[in-house]
Amino acid sequence: MAPRSRHRNPGTALTAADGPLVTALCGGVGAARLLHGLHVSPDLDTVTYTLAGAISRERGWGLEGETWNTMEALARYPSRFSWFGLGDRDLATHLFRTQRLGDGVPLSTVTGEIAAAWGVEVSIVPVTDDRVETMMDVEDEGEIGFQDYFVRRAHGVAVRGVRFRGADTARPSPGVLDALAAAEVVVICPSNPVVSIGPLLAIPGVQDAVVSRRDRVVAVSPIVAGAALKGPAGRLLAELGHEVSVVGVARLYAPLAATLVIDEADAALAPAVEAAGMRCLVTPTVMRGPAEAAALAKVIVEAA
Amino acid sequence: MAPRSRHRNPGTALTAADGPLVTALCGGVGAARLLHGLHVSPDLDTVTYTLAGAISRERGWGLEGETWNTMEALARYPSRFSWFGLGDRDLATHLFRTQRLGDGVPLSTVTGEIAAAWGVEVSIVPVTDDRVETMMDVEDEGEIGFQDYFVRRAHGVAVRGVRFRGADTARPSPGVLDALAAAEVVVICPSNPVVSIGPLLAIPGVQDAVVSRRDRVVAVSPIVAGAALKGPAGRLLAELGHEVSVVGVARLYAPLAATLVIDEADAALAPAVEAAGMRCLVTPTVMRGPAEAAALAKVIVEAA
Numbered sequence: 243m244a245p246r247s248r249h250r251n252p253g254t255a256l257t258a259a260d261g262p263l264v265t266a267l268c269g270g271v272g273a274a275r276l277l278h279g280l281h282v283s284p285d286l287d288t289v290t291y292t293l294a295g296a297i298s299r300e301r302g303w304g305l306e307g308e309t310w311n312t313m314e315a316l317a318r319y320p321s322r323f324s325w326f327g328l329g330d331r332d333l334a335t336h337l338f339r340t341q342r343l344g345d346g347v348p349l350s351t352v353t354g355e356i357a358a359a360w361g362v363e364v365s366i367v368p369v370t371d372d373r374v375e376t377m378m379d380v381e382d383e384g385e386i387g388f389q390d391y392f393v394r395r396a397h398g399v400a401v402r403g404v405r406f407r408g409a410d411t412a413r414p415s416p417g418v419l420d421a422l423a424a425a426e427v428v429v430i431c432p433s434n435p436v437v438s439i440g441p442l443l444a445i446p447g448v449q450d451a452v453v454s455r456r457d458r459v460v461a462v463s464p465i466v467a468g469a470a471l472k473g474p475a476g477r478l479l480a481e482l483g484h485e486v487s488v489v490g491v492a493r494l495y496a497p498l499a500a501t502l503v504i505d506e507a508d509a510a511l512a513p514a515v516e517a518a519g520m521r522c523l524v525t526p527t528v529m530r531g532p533a534e535a536a537a538l539a540k541v542i543v544e545a546a
Numbered sequence: 547m548a549p550r551s552r553h554r555n556p557g558t559a560l561t562a563a564d565g566p567l568v569t570a571l572c573g574g575v576g577a578a579r580l581l582h583g584l585h586v587s588p589d590l591d592t593v594t595y596t597l598a599g600a601i602s603r604e605r606g607w608g609l610e611g612e613t614w615n616t617m618e619a620l621a622r623y624p625s626r627f628s629w630f631g632l633g634d635r636d637l638a639t640h641l642f643r644t645q646r647l648g649d650g651v652p653l654s655t656v657t658g659e660i661a662a663a664w665g666v667e668v669s670i671v672p673v674t675d676d677r678v679e680t681m682m683d684v685e686d687e688g689e690i691g692f693q694d695y696f697v698r699r700a701h702g703v704a705v706r707g708v709r710f711r712g713a714d715t716a717r718p719s720p721g722v723l724d725a726l727a728a729a730e731v732v733v734i735c736p737s738n739p740v741v742s743i744g745p746l747l748a749i750p751g752v753q754d755a756v757v758s759r760r761d762r763v764v765a766v767s768p769i770v771a772g773a774a775l776k777g778p779a780g781r782l783l784a785e786l787g788h789e790v791s792v793v794g795v796a797r798l799y800a801p802l803a804a805t806l807v808i809d810e811a812d813a814a815l816a817p818a819v820e821a822a823g824m825r826c827l828v829t830p831t832v833m834r835g836p837a838e839a840a841a842l843a844k845v846i847v848e849a850a
Contacts (some may be wrong), residue, residue, distance in 0.1 A: 280584070280641065309615045315638035318663045325823045334619035337584065343626060359622045397716060 265421040265451070265542070266410075268431035269440050275305035281340045284389075285438070286353050286368055305331050318528075326393055350415040353529075369442045371411035371502075376441055379403035388437060394532065397474035399405045401481045404436055409444035422451040427546040431513065432527065434475040435494050436482060443498075450532035450545045452498050458546045459499035461520075462527055462538070467507040470527065487511060492518035503527060503538070568847070569729035571746050571756070572737055573715065586642045588693075589742070590657050590672055593635065598664035606776075630697055642766045654719040654725050663754055671725065673746045676716035683707035685845075692741060701778035705785045708740055712747035726755040732803075732849040734765035736831065738779040739798055740786060756802050760848045763803035765824075766831055766842070767792045771811040791815060796822035806844070807831060825849075 268289065277493060279358075284303065291297040291305060298306045307330035316328075328336075335356060342352040348371040357366050375389035381400040422428060433439055443449040450460060468487055470476040476486045484490045488504040488511050495502060496519035504515060505527040516521040523545055527536040554630075571594065588607065595601040595609060620632075632640075637659060646656040652675040661670050680692035685704040695701060726732060737743055747753040756763060772791050774780040780790045782846035788794045792808040792815050793845045799806060800823035808819060809831040819826040827849055833839040 270555070280644065309613070309634070311634035312641070313614060315635035316641060319638065319642040320659070320663075321642050330613070331619035333616045333637065334623065337616070337620060338623040340584065359624075466828050474657035485838050504594045 261443040263424060263426045264429060265425035265427070266429040268433050268438055278309065281343050282326075282336050282389075283339065283349070283353075283368070283404075286366060287335055287356075290353075290360055290362055290457065292358050293362045293364055293366075298500065301407075303327075304329050308332065326389065330498045331427050335389075340455055347420055348415065350417070365417070365421075367417050368415055369418055369448060370409075370412040370445050371415045372406040372440060373407060374406055374412050374445070376403045376437055377407050379405070392437075392474070397477070401478055404440065404478075404482070406441045406444040409441065410446070412443055412445050414447050415432075418445075419447060419451050420471055421457060422448070425455070425458065427543055428452060428455050428459040428544055430459065430499055432462040432464040434464060434470070434478065435491065436475070436478045440527040449498070456498060460501045460503060460545050461491070461495045462503045462542065463491045463505070463508070465491050473528060475522075488519055489514045492520045492522075496520050503542060507518050554656055555749065567728060567730045568733060569731070569741055570731075570733040570735055571688060571724040572735035572744065584640050585647050586630075586632075586640050586693075587643065587653070587657075587672070590660075590670060591639055594657075594661050594664055594666055595672055596672075597661075597666045598602040607631075610634050612636060617756045630693065636708075637720065650717065650840045653722070669721070669725075671721050672719055673722055673752060674716040674749050676712060678710055678712040678745060678749070680718050680741055681709045681711050683709070685812070696778070697742075701781070705782055708744065708782075708786070710745045710748040713796065714750070716749050718749055722749075723751060723755050726759060728754070729759065731847055732763045733846055734758050734763065734799065734803055736775075738749070738766040738768060738774070738782065739776055739795065740779070740782045746809050753802070758800060761804050764807060764846045764849045765795070765803040766793045766800045766807045766846065769795050770809040770832060793818045793822055796824045796826075800824050807846060809841075 244294050276387065288297065288303050295510065296305055298304050302360040304327065308331055310327075311330050312333055313326075313328050319468045339349075339352050339356065343356065345347065350371050353366055353368055357364070378388055378391040379385050379402045380391060380395075381402060383399070383403070386395075391399065391401070430439060437516060443452070464470055464475050465479070465486060465488055468476075479486050484494065488502065488508045492502050492515040500521055501523060502515050502520040502524060503523045506524055509524045512524055523541060525538065525541045526534060527538055529538060554696055592607050600609055602608050602612065608631065612635055613633075614632050614703050614709065616637055617630075617632050643653075643656050643660065646659065647653065653672050654675050655816065657670055657672055661668070681689045682692060682695040683689050683706045684695060684699075685706060687703070689709070690699075695703065695705070734743060747756070769783070769790060769792055772780075783790050783794060788798065792806065792812045796806050796819040804825055806819055806824040806828060807827045807829060808816065810828055815826045816826040816828055826847060829845045830838060831842055835840060
């Protein structure tokens with residue numbers, strides 16, 4: 243998805259009132275249809291709830307003060323989706339989105355409506371209004387859906403390949419290419435390169451739009467000291483034949499971004515990043531709170 | 547719908563272990579798709595929850611001890627369905643049903659799965675697996691969906707006509723005609739004749755099956771002392787040109803049922819019921835608890 247704002251970078255927390263026009267690439271396609279007929283968009287909701295200050299700080303996803311009565315009641319039934327963490331209040335978002343999509347309203351419009359309902363002024367745009375599904379080819383089982391891999395199996399199985407079903411014929415949603423073209427800074431957030439940034443770039447036109455702004459594109463490495471801070475990025479990169487280091491990330495992002503921001507823990511690898519074709523900035527990248535996030539955002543903006 | 551059991555009549559509470567084989571007609575089609583993609587079947591669920599002893603005694607619908615967190619969260623969004631009383635635990639039933647129907651499983655099968663999950667041994671069968679919607683033609687507005695009329699407008703608008711969209715081409719679900727053919731007693735419960743019993747009879751083959759068992763069919767009048775105990779049956783009957791009395795009910799049911807059970811409050815009208823072509827039984831019909839329900843059930847079974 244491609245949030246766009248003069249004020250904030252959703253992946254971090256830059257809150258300066260008169261900052262530059264920033265477009266950030268920061269999540270998966272998030273158009274997974276998890277339950278039949280129930281449209282769940284975890285990534286879009288995570289960004290929205292975070293910007294609304296409503297995200298659960300403890301979990302990092304879903305709402306603070308959430309209750310789980312529907313999930314508990316679902317356990318009575320032989321539902322194959324009972325593993326999914328569906329909070330009662332979060333469910334209201336899915337019901338509203340499902341209803342609007344059923345009315346024929348595009349996902350990008352509904353996403354704006356949801357953001358508005360939460361008082362979020364940043365423009366949050368899904369990369370496409372078309373249906374795209376991240377499919378994981380896993381050992382012994384073959385292709386399974388991303389949420390099945392990520393939540394149900396807790397990303398504990400070996401992945402042989404990743405495919406974005408439907409991406410070939412999908413079109414960028416309104417505003418996505420304009421946001422990339424008009425941005426003073428394009429940020430590739432420290433999201434998972436394979437399953438968060440990958441699907442964005444798989445939509446025809448998006449990768450070209452990023453490449454054409456390469457000088458203004460700043461990527462933040464999701465790998466710190468040879469591992470991902472969270473989630474399966476490290477394991478996935480290794481399984482798909484990439485080096486799990488800032489150098490591996492630089493080899494992936496060099497065609498897209500002029501600059502890679504790496505953590506101080508990896509300072510010794512800065513020359514290797516430059517050798518891979520990217521300008522390298524070394525700064526603290528681990529965001530424990532708003533202060534670190536703001537400092538990182540300042541570095542990013544100044545870099546571009 | 548047509549519950550069928552050797553043990554219990556879901557409309558009442560006959561619990562004799564070796565009672566007769568009873569088939570009861572007792573509710574609307576209950577296949578309303580209320581939210582896009584969310585299959586809500588209020589009547590089926592009311593019967594299931596009642597037989598499971600889980601129904602809210604206070605409300606008469608939904609679950610005892612229900613919470614409403616999703617509904618409250620939905621109020622944030624401009625949802626046109628925020629008027630619908632969707633409990634958190636009840637929602638789990640809708641999600642499970644939606645998911646199974648999405649898998650191509652027939653409604654009658656899913657209904658059995660839901661009943662089994664609640665430990666209900668009575669066979670609860672929706673009258674059809676096809677999509678049928680009760681449409682209300684209301685003054686000033688034209689046709690609206692039944693739930694819109696019943697819940698949102700609290701049945702407070704004048705009705706000019708009722709139509710069961712899709713009924714013409716619907717087929718009875720597996721077991722419905724057999725249950726009617728094999729029953730020792732067929733009960734038309736004191737449900738709304740227009741919008742609860744009407745849609746059952748609108749499915750091709752059902753009315754003929756009931757008529758062919760007329761001698762064994764016992765109806766219980768939903769009208770007591772010139773009014774419905776609950777809901778819009780009285781108003782609806784009047785608006786559609788019927789007399790709001792046990793005599794009006796007898797004129798409606800005479801082609802289907804040999805016997806009409808009326809309340810003691812209407813004892814004086816028994817001759818008029820007989821003149822309308824039905825045998826008339828006078829007994830207390832207002833069920834305040836299991837004891838009255840069991841007594842009424844005994845009268846019904848003995849009548850057939």
